[in-house]
Amino acid sequence: MEIKNFSDFCEQVLPDFNKFLDTKLRTEIKQDTLRDAMLYSLDAGGKRVRPMLFLAVAYSCGIKQENLSKMYDIAGAIELVHTYSLIHDDLPEMDDSDYRRGKLANHKKFGVGPAVLAGDGLLTQAFYWIAKSSLDTDKRMAAVRILAHNAGPMGMVAGQMTDITMENKVLNEEELTTLHKEKTADLITAAVTIGAFCANHELSSRLVQYANDIGLAFQLKDDLNDADDGEDNSKNTFPNLIGKEATKTKLNDLVKDALNSVLKETEFDKNLLVSFLDYFKE
Amino acid sequence: MEIKNFSDFCEQVLPDFNKFLDTKLRTEIKQDTLRDAMLYSLDAGGKRVRPMLFLAVAYSCGIKQENLSKMYDIAGAIELVHTYSLIHDDLPEMDDSDYRRGKLANHKKFGVGPAVLAGDGLLTQAFYWIAKSSLDTDKRMAAVRILAHNAGPMGMVAGQMTDITMENKVLNEEELTTLHKEKTADLITAAVTIGAFCANHELSSRLVQYANDIGLAFQLKDDLNDADDGEDNSKNTFPNLIGKEATKTKLNDLVKDALNSVLKETEFDKNLLVSFLDYFKE
Numbered sequence: 293m294e295i296k297n298f299s300d301f302c303e304q305v306l307p308d309f310n311k312f313l314d315t316k317l318r319t320e321i322k323q324d325t326l327r328d329a330m331l332y333s334l335d336a337g338g339k340r341v342r343p344m345l346f347l348a349v350a351y352s353c354g355i356k357q358e359n360l361s362k363m364y365d366i367a368g369a370i371e372l373v374h375t376y377s378l379i380h381d382d383l384p385e386m387d388d389s390d391y392r393r394g395k396l397a398n399h400k401k402f403g404v405g406p407a408v409l410a411g412d413g414l415l416t417q418a419f420y421w422i423a424k425s426s427l428d429t430d431k432r433m434a435a436v437r438i439l440a441h442n443a444g445p446m447g448m449v450a451g452q453m454t455d456i457t458m459e460n461k462v463l464n465e466e467e468l469t470t471l472h473k474e475k476t477a478d479l480i481t482a483a484v485t486i487g488a489f490c491a492n493h494e495l496s497s498r499l500v501q502y503a504n505d506i507g508l509a510f511q512l513k514d515d516l517n518d519a520d521d522g523e524d525n526s527k528n529t530f531p532n533l534i535g536k537e538a539t540k541t542k543l544n545d546l547v548k549d550a551l552n553s554v555l556k557e558t559e560f561d562k563n564l565l566v567s568f569l570d571y572f573k574e
Numbered sequence: 575m576e577i578k579n580f581s582d583f584c585e586q587v588l589p590d591f592n593k594f595l596d597t598k599l600r601t602e603i604k605q606d607t608l609r610d611a612m613l614y615s616l617d618a619g620g621k622r623v624r625p626m627l628f629l630a631v632a633y634s635c636g637i638k639q640e641n642l643s644k645m646y647d648i649a650g651a652i653e654l655v656h657t658y659s660l661i662h663d664d665l666p667e668m669d670d671s672d673y674r675r676g677k678l679a680n681h682k683k684f685g686v687g688p689a690v691l692a693g694d695g696l697l698t699q700a701f702y703w704i705a706k707s708s709l710d711t712d713k714r715m716a717a718v719r720i721l722a723h724n725a726g727p728m729g730m731v732a733g734q735m736t737d738i739t740m741e742n743k744v745l746n747e748e749e750l751t752t753l754h755k756e757k758t759a760d761l762i763t764a765a766v767t768i769g770a771f772c773a774n775h776e777l778s779s780r781l782v783q784y785a786n787d788i789g790l791a792f793q794l795k796d797d798l799n800d801a802d803d804g805e806d807n808s809k810n811t812f813p814n815l816i817g818k819e820a821t822k823t824k825l826n827d828l829v830k831d832a833l834n835s836v837l838k839e840t841e842f843d844k845n846l847l848v849s850f851l852d853y854f855k856e
Contacts, residue, residue, distance in 0.1 A: 323732035325739050330727065380694060385687035405667035405738045408690060409731055412662060412697065416726030419701045423719035429711045436718055437705035444698030445612065449691055450605035456687045457607050 297567035301351065302344050305360060309343065312364045313371065316421075321413070329402045329410035330417075333375050336393050341510075342374050342483040343367035348564040349487030349499075363490055365425035366435050369418035370483050373443050376414035377452070377479070379407050386456055415443075427490060434489045442482035451475030455528070463528045469508070471528065477507020493560065498553045502565065505550035509572055512543040547572045579849035583633065584626050587642060591625065594646045595653065598703075603695070611684045611692035612699075615657050618675050623792075624656050624765040625649035630846040631769030631781075645772055647707035648717050651700035652765050655725050658696035659734070659761070661689050668738055697725075709772060716771045724764035733757030737810070745810045751790070753810065759789025775842065780835045784847065787832035791854055794825040829854045 295301050314335055321327035346367050347360055355363070382389040382397040383404060390400050399407035422435045441447060451474025454467075463471060484503035488495050512530055516539055519531040526532070530539040547569050554565045577583050596617055603609035628649050629642055637645070664671040664679040665686060672682050681689035704717045723729060733756025736749075745753060766785035770777050797811040798821055807814050812821040829851050836847045 321727050321732070323727065323735050326727050326732055326735040380690055383687070383690065385685065386690070403667065405665070406735060408662055408665065408668070409735045409738075412658075412693075413727030413731040413735075415694065415697060416722050416731060417728075419718055420722035420726055420728075423715055423722060429715050433705055433711050433715060436701055440698050440702035440705060444702055445603050445605065445608050445695030446699075446702075449695045449698060450603070450608055453605050453608040453688065453691045453695075456691075 295351075295357070295564070298344075298348060298564050298570070299567070301348055301564055302340075304357070305347060306340060306344065308361065309340065309347075309364060309367065312361070313368050316368065317417070320417070325402070325406060326409060326413055329398060329406050330413050332401060333379050333392075333398050333410065334372070334414070336395055338371070338375070338393065340371060342480060343371045345480065345568065346370055346483040346487040348568065349484050349493075350491040352561045352564050353488060353491035353493035353559075354561075355491045362426060365421045366427065366432075366486060366490060369421040369435070369439065370479070370486070372414045372418040372421070373439060374479060376411040376418075377443070377448060379411040379414070381452060383407065386452070431490045435486045438482050438486050438489070442478040447474050447478035447482075451478070458528065461528075462533070465533065468528055468530065468533060472508050472511040473504065476511040477504050480507035480510065496557060498556050501553040502550045502557075505546045505553065506568070506572075509543055509546040509550065512539055512546070513572055516540065516543070543572060577633075577639070577846070580626075580630060580846050580852070581849070583630055583846055584622075586639070587629060588622060588626065590643065591622065591629075591646060591649065594643070595650050598650065599699070602699070607684070607688060608691060608695055611680060611688050612695050614683060615661050615674075615680050615692065616654070616696070618677055620653070620657070620675065622653060624762060625653045627762065627850065628652055628765040628769040630850065631766050631775075632773040634843045634846050635770060635773035635775035635841075636843075637773045644708060647703045648709065648714075648768060648772060651703040651717070651721065652761070652768070654696045654700040654703070655721060656761060658693040658700075659725070659730060661693040661696070663734060665689065668734070713772050717768045720764050720768050720771070724760035729756050729760035729764075733760070740810065744815075747815065750810055750812065750815060754790050754793040755786065758793040759786050762789035762792065778839060780838050783835040784832045784839075787828045787835065788850070788854075791825055791828040791832065794821055794828070795854055798822065798825070825854060 295304060314331065317331055317334060318327065321330060347363060350363055351357065351360060378392060379398045381387050382392055383399055389397050391397055398410055419436060422432050425432055451471055454471050455475055481500060481503035484499060485495055488499055515529040515531050516536060519536055530542060551566065551569055554562055577586060599613060599616060600609065603612060629645060632645055633639065633642060660674060661680040663669050664674055665681055671679050673679055680692055701718060704714050707714055733753055736753050737757060763782060763785035766781060767777055770781055794812055797813050798818060801813040801818055812824060833848065833851055836844055
């Protein structure tokens with residue numbers, strides 16, 4: 293079936309991928325409470341943006357739709373890492389959120405100790421899934437390296453530490469950009485670059501630029517939505533620092549830059565990644 | 575210089591390895607609080623039993639002493655994972671320990687949020703170190719697979735979940751053995767089996783048996799020491815379940831079984847692993 297755009301791609305791939313995620317984790321984890329706590333957050337209705345982006349990049353690089361399921365382990369690993377980060381971020385001593393996606397946060401449902409362990413379990417299992425994938429060893433190794441680099445203490449974990457320790461300090465634009473890059477963009481960039489690697493596409497700075505742009509754009513769109521909902525205006529966000537209008541301009545510039553970057557990509561079907569940018573339209 | 579036994583091996587290798595660990599992590603982690611919190615626990619004076627065991631196995635399989643430093647990334651990864659597990663175990667909602675090795679626990683020194691992140695950072699960085707090691711891709715991939723399997727939700731994390739959720743239930747011998755296997759023995763077994771893999775030694779059930787035995791023996795010795803110190807006798811431990819004398823007998827049996835297992839190993843210099851068992855002598 294022809295795939296028209298990113299949202300069409302998700303409609304065709306997501307049901308199968310969601311089933312894969314649930315079945316695999318449910319089969320592997322024998323400790324009851326741990327399995328329940330891990331699945332509770334994994335099955336909480338996330339949009340799977342990162343693994344879908346990973347699969348879309350692989351597809352855009354020439355991997356046929358019927359072969360995408362061979363990449364589900366890696367796509368799944370990226371989603372496990374994202375899910376772990378949400379569970380730990382919601383903890384009382386971090387962002388202290390009682391709800392996530394309209395459901396009780398993991399630590400409210402299972403307790404703080406089990407939530408820490410559910411996160412630890414998801415993070416570690418991600419690397420197990422990559423190691424056990426059927427892709428070539430070189431591709432799996434690249435996936436381990438990029439994911440650990442971008443999601444670990446040189447990336448996402450560093451961003452989260454800055455976020456919780458700088459709560460009472462007003463960050464300037466440069467500091468805030470670094471924070472968002474680490475906390476949000478690095479995992480999205482990992483999804484895109486691992487996708488290119490796994491599809492034998494020579495990684496270009498254009499694709500990395502695209503990924504960084506949409507990573508930051510994601511954060512800005514989220515913060516604009518929260519600002520519209522009247523959220524806490526003491527937080528370190530661009531709407532609070534430079535105002536909503538200037539943030540909208542910044543967001544539009546990022547999306548334009550992402551578009552220009554991906555349009556320059558060669559040997560690459562640009563349709564999916566261009567249509568992905570529709571997400572940022574108002 | 576001739577290496578006489580395991581303790582001699584540690585004396586010769588440990589100073590160099592400790593320097594490697596500290597320098598590498600200090601250089602890599604740029605976020606100040608995160609680096610401080612990660613190094614605080616990594617440099618807290620641990621005996622490095624797991625990485626030394628890993629290196630001792632590699633040496634026993636024929637890796638020359640002057641080439642051991644090529645394996646420091648993998649040895650270090652094992653120690654990072656062990657250190658992360660201690661930080662998360664000490665959290666108030668887990669084992670609630672304020673001290674570790676005579677120093678304030680990580681969460682008492684830096685706060686619970688930063689301690690969770692320091693643990694997350696150490697765990698993720700472990701896989702980065704393996705991915706960036708100079709060993710063959712196949713060996714690195716085996717290290718990722720075994721470490722993630724044994725330290726994750728199919729091993730150590732499962733054990734810790736059982737430990738904190740079964741606190742108020744008396745486990746029977748079989749359940750307690752499973753708990754100790756997952757929580758303590760699985761990471762020690764990973765150290766031994768990854769060591770054999772990295773040294774091209776065909777992995778035998780004898781070596782796995784040795785590792786499982788000493789893993790459980792470790793836990794029993796620890797629990798016997800705590801019982802001598804008059805620790806809480808409501809905990810799920812063998813001294814509390816079957817008494818101190820029966821636990822000592824069990825410990826001796828495990829050490830004997832470990833000895834018999836390693837003595838049957840072929841193409842293997844048995845000296846180090848045999849002398850390692852001295853640790854369990856009273």
